[in-house]
Amino acid sequence: MRFSARTERDSDFTFSVLSHDGGGDAARAMEAWIIPAFGVNLCRFSVGGRNVIDFNRTLLLARDFTGTPVLYPTPNRVRNGVFRWEGKDYPQRRAGKPVLEHGLVHTEAWEAAEPVADGSGARLEAWLDFKEGGTLYQSFPFPHRLGLSFLLTARGIRVTYSICNHGTRELPFGFGLHPYFMKITGDDCTWVTLPANAVMDATSDLLPTGRLKRVRGSIYDLGTPAPVSFLDMDHVFTRLRRGKHARIQHRGAGLGIDLEATRDFTHLVLYTPRGEKYFCLENQTCSTDAHNLWDRGFAMESGLKTVKPGAVHSGSVSYAVHFQGGFHARRFPLPFRRYRGGAGGTAQGHGRIRRRMDTSDGRAHGSVVGVQEVRIRAERGGSQGGESSL
Numbered sequence: 001m002r003f004s005a006r007t008e009r010d011s012d013f014t015f016s017v018l019s020h021d022g023g024g025d026a027a028r029a030m031e032a033w034i035i036p037a038f039g040v041n042l043c044r045f046s047v048g049g050r051n052v053i054d055f056n057r058t059l060l061l062a063r064d065f066t067g068t069p070v071l072y073p074t075p076n077r078v079r080n081g082v083f084r085w086e087g088k089d090y091p092q093r094r095a096g097k098p099v100l101e102h103g104l105v106h107t108e109a110w111e112a113a114e115p116v117a118d119g120s121g122a123r124l125e126a127w128l129d130f131k132e133g134g135t136l137y138q139s140f141p142f143p144h145r146l147g148l149s150f151l152l153t154a155r156g157i158r159v160t161y162s163i164c165n166h167g168t169r170e171l172p173f174g175f176g177l178h179p180y181f182m183k184i185t186g187d188d189c190t191w192v193t194l195p196a197n198a199v200m201d202a203t204s205d206l207l208p209t210g211r212l213k214r215v216r217g218s219i220y221d222l223g224t225p226a227p228v229s230f231l232d233m234d235h236v237f238t239r240l241r242r243g244k245h246a247r248i249q250h251r252g253a254g255l256g257i258d259l260e261a262t263r264d265f266t267h268l269v270l271y272t273p274r275g276e277k278y279f280c281l282e283n284q285t286c287s288t289d290a291h292n293l294w295d296r297g298f299a300m301e302s303g304l305k306t307v308k309p310g311a312v313h314s315g316s317v318s319y320a321v322h323f324q325g326g327f328h329a330r331r332f333p334l335p336f337r338r339y340r341g342g343a344g345g346t347a348q349g350h351g352r353i354r355r356r357m358d359t360s361d362g363r364a365h366g367s368v369v370g371v372q373e374v375r376i377r378a379e380r381g382g383s384q385g386g387e388s389s390l
Contacts, residue, residue: 003122003152005115012061013038016115018122018152022048028323032122032150032157035060035067036112039105040126040148042179043067045157047321052257053179054278068179069106070148072161073140075176076236076269076288077101079207083291085172090291092139102178104136105146121153143167144307156257156321162314165307172291172306176269176284177317181257183277185250187229192281194222194270195244196237200287200301206234208288210298222270225249228279231272236288238267238303246281256322259283262315266303283317 008015015033022028026048033044043055044067055067074083074092081098082091092099094107105128112126127147130136137143147162165171183190199220201211215221220235225247246259246268259268261283269282286303287293293302307313 003117003119005117005122005124007115012057015043016112016124018115018117018124018150018157020122020152020154023154028154028321030152030156030321032152034115034124034126034150036124036126037109038063039070039107040110040112041067041069041106042150042157042159042177045179045319047255050184050253050255051182052184052255052319052321054182055180063107065102065106065178066180068177069102071174071176071178071282071284072103072105072146073173073175074099074101074103074289074291075174075178075282075284075286077205077207079289079292083289084295085291090139090141094135094139099139103174104139106178108136110148121151123152124150126150142169142171144171156319158316158318160314160316162312163307164312165309168309170306170308172294172304174284174286174290174304175315176282176286178269178280178282179319180278180280181248183228183279184255185253188227189251189253190228190279191225191249191251192222192228192231192270192279193225193247193249194237194268194281195241195246196220196222196268197239197241198237200236200238200267202236202288206288208236208293208298208301210293210296210301212238212301228272231270232274234269234271234273236267236269236284238287238301240266240268246283248281254324256324258318258320258322260318260320262317264305264313264315265317285315 002021004019006017008017013035014037015035018032020030029048031046032042035041035043038060042053044051045053053068059066078092078100081100082089094104108128110126110128112124115124127145129145130140130143132143143166145164149160151158159177161175163173196215198212199215201209201213203209248257259281264285265283267284267287269284271280285305287301290302290304294304
């Protein structure tokens with residue numbers, strides 16, 4: 001079993017590449033490709049030559065969302081691009097424009113050490129400093145260092161973040177990873193499990209109201225595996241079940257990915273756009289618009305984290321690989337389910353949410369379909385059964 005690390009360059013990017021030879025088994029070989037100069041983006045994670053996470057080169061050059069953007073200090077959306085903390089407003093801006101979602105750092109050039117490898121794994125260390133006078137500091141004026149560590153082992157890739165607060169005030173933050181997972185076995189054979197007890201209610205523009213809705217018995221109950229092909233979601237889940245983690249199964253390929261996260265990751269976003277070759281399953285330490293939720297009195301629901309002056313906080317997400325002889329399909333409790341929600345009738349607000357990408361400014365925009373209708377079949381062409389409404 002051998003690990004290696006190298007730097008590769010092409011006309012557009014400089015990659016730090018972490019590799020594992022699979023112990024001589026090509027099907028278990030892994031590689032992680034990371035671009036420090038473009039938001040320290042884990043742009044590709046491959047297993048056995050298959051890209052579990054991948055990126056669009058054109059989008060990344062445009063500083064758009066692809067690969068694995070790092071979301072900090074405001075994962076997901078921020079109401080009007082401004083958050084409030086301890087009675088003060090903090091406009092989020094980059095290059096003179098308001099930042100409405102996904103934070104400040106996913107387009108930044110990070111400092112990074114040379115990638116290294118030894119007998120236990122291959123790793124890369126990167127960091128960003130928020131210093132007085134810097135462009136990041138203007139929007140998030142809390143002196144600190146944000147560090148990121150990537151470790152590739154025989155189990156998969158682990159991403160560890162750390163925040164060292166150099167200031168004299170408490171630092172409020174959210175951190176998240178936004179991987180674009182490939183449907184490598186197609187829509188019908190890519191299945192997800194998301195062991196959450198609640199989904200966050202939201203407005204039509206995908207901002208949280210502060211209310212939580214129980215998922216049990218609804219379309220949002222993904223405690224047992226569900227095929228991506230029958231989901232049309234852009235939702236924030238929380239109250240994760242202790243000791244459980246999200247899982248992706250590529251059925252027929254004998255490949256699974258467990259999203260193992262430390263307990264500070266209290267929220268998960270599931271985004272399953274129709275007609276795309278990817279979907280997103282995003283571990284976050286907080287909700288959408290977390291600072292503003294906290295300010296409105298929804299501290300628990302927001303999941304907002306803080307770091308005391310002089311303290312260090314860290315956490316991690318691992319994409320742990322499982323090899324099996326093939327996952328066996330299981331029927332749903334009902335062969336056919338049909339859910340409808342009128343205005344205000346869904347946990348994510350006013351019907352089915354779709355998201356389109358406006359590549360001119362790199363922002364994803366929510367649009368609303370007034371009536372939600374999602375059908376889940378145990379098998380393609382399966383017989384119709386009972387019907388349920390949310």
